[in-house]
Amino acid sequence: MDFLLDFLAKFGAQFQSPTLSFLIGGIVLAALGSQLQIPDAIYKFIVFMLLIKVGLGGGIAIRSANLAEMLLPALFAVVMGILIVFIGRYTLAKLPKVRTVDAVATAGLFGAVSGSTLAAGITVLEAQGIQYEAWTGALYPFMDIPALVTAIVVASIYTSKREHLSQQRDTADTSFSTADTSFSTAGASFSTAGASFSTADASFSKLEYPTSRQEYLSKQRITASGYPREQRGTAGKRVKIWPIVKESLQGSALSALLLGLALGLITRPESVFESFYEPLFRGLLSILMLVMGMEAWARLGELRKVAQWYALYALVAPLLHGFIAFGLGMIAHYATGFSPGGVALLAIIAASSSDISGPPTLRAGIPSANPSAYIGASTAIGTPVAIALGIPLYIGLAQALMGS
Numbered sequence: 001m002d003f004l005l006d007f008l009a010k011f012g013a014q015f016q017s018p019t020l021s022f023l024i025g026g027i028v029l030a031a032l033g034s035q036l037q038i039p040d041a042i043y044k045f046i047v048f049m050l051l052i053k054v055g056l057g058g059g060i061a062i063r064s065a066n067l068a069e070m071l072l073p074a075l076f077a078v079v080m081g082i083l084i085v086f087i088g089r090y091t092l093a094k095l096p097k098v099r100t101v102d103a104v105a106t107a108g109l110f111g112a113v114s115g116s117t118l119a120a121g122i123t124v125l126e127a128q129g130i131q132y133e134a135w136t137g138a139l140y141p142f143m144d145i146p147a148l149v150t151a152i153v154v155a156s157i158y159t160s161k162r163e164h165l166s167q168q169r170d171t172a173d174t175s176f177s178t179a180d181t182s183f184s185t186a187g188a189s190f191s192t193a194g195a196s197f198s199t200a201d202a203s204f205s206k207l208e209y210p211t212s213r214q215e216y217l218s219k220q221r222i223t224a225s226g227y228p229r230e231q232r233g234t235a236g237k238r239v240k241i242w243p244i245v246k247e248s249l250q251g252s253a254l255s256a257l258l259l260g261l262a263l264g265l266i267t268r269p270e271s272v273f274e275s276f277y278e279p280l281f282r283g284l285l286s287i288l289m290l291v292m293g294m295e296a297w298a299r300l301g302e303l304r305k306v307a308q309w310y311a312l313y314a315l316v317a318p319l320l321h322g323f324i325a326f327g328l329g330m331i332a333h334y335a336t337g338f339s340p341g342g343v344a345l346l347a348i349i350a351a352s353s354s355d356i357s358g359p360p361t362l363r364a365g366i367p368s369a370n371p372s373a374y375i376g377a378s379t380a381i382g383t384p385v386a387i388a389l390g391i392p393l394y395i396g397l398a399q400a401l402m403g404s
Helices: 002-016 018-031 040-064 067-089 100-111 115-127 134-192 197-207 213-219 241-249 252-266 270-303 309-336 340-351 358-365 371-402
Strands: none
Touching (some): 018 270, 040 115, 040 134, 040 252, 040 270, 067 100, 067 134, 067 340, 100 358, 100 371, 115 134, 115 252, 134 241, 134 340, 134 358, 241 252, 241 358, 270 371, 309 340, 309 371, 340 371
């Protein structure tokens, strides 16, 4: 009972964070019909500044860190990115009125990482004086890229199989119709040639026309999974992985983070980091949260256009993904001394869904998926849940279980 009360007290305390207050404020402003607008160029600049700061901090920390300590959390980040896609593939995709490619794209976006959620989590940890490994932010690409690659590969394989089976059915239907017509013609000829009954009957028996579509499919060696491998042709083409990885790396969010990491590792940016980026971080993040709150409310209209199951998924998935990552982080905590703040941040990263680099990558990689489904689910519900509920939940849980 004491543990529960302690956890609830710590969970409630998180809502006093300015970061969450600005997010909720943005939602309220949009709901009241406010005409407040933040130019898109300013929004992109703020995101760039925040991710550069996170990257610089991570690069500086990695320079002096024990790389062996990073190995297990980095491995768990990769596992989470892949696992989240398959969770969506075998849960959301099985629900009524949900197209499989839309479900896979949605799961890919929820497996990818939100730079703004990551920045918000770091801010809350620092505001409360909770220690965490600065290199934890560098786990971003270890989860982001595998999730996007897995989603695009899974969707491509599914689409390829669907197209191939559709071609097989069309071919089978056409051939069976032709065979049926020939059978009728042969029967008519048989009736007319009464004098040559025995000869016609012998010739007819040699034709061996199929009597059903199933018999035709069997004779053509077509199974439920398609033609045998040697007959498949173009449907067996492999999905190329490198172009997907390259497009992810070239995304604006990941590019900014990786640039900061490289500069932090190779150069000595401590002076500019402490005098410029650090003081601006919290102020810029508050503006970003305000924008994201207004964007979340605006995206609710898009979410109404698709099945309501997306709303349920967007409510449950961030918390589920975060709990799984929290459990893996606990393993790293006991195995390598991964800090409670690091465990919470790993869970926050897993709970997030990409809001910058993910959507354009998925639009290019899964063009048949409906952007209203995966972007609407992520922006309208997924991100607010990850920030407003996920951040206080995992930090409170880490404090209650492991201390701070």
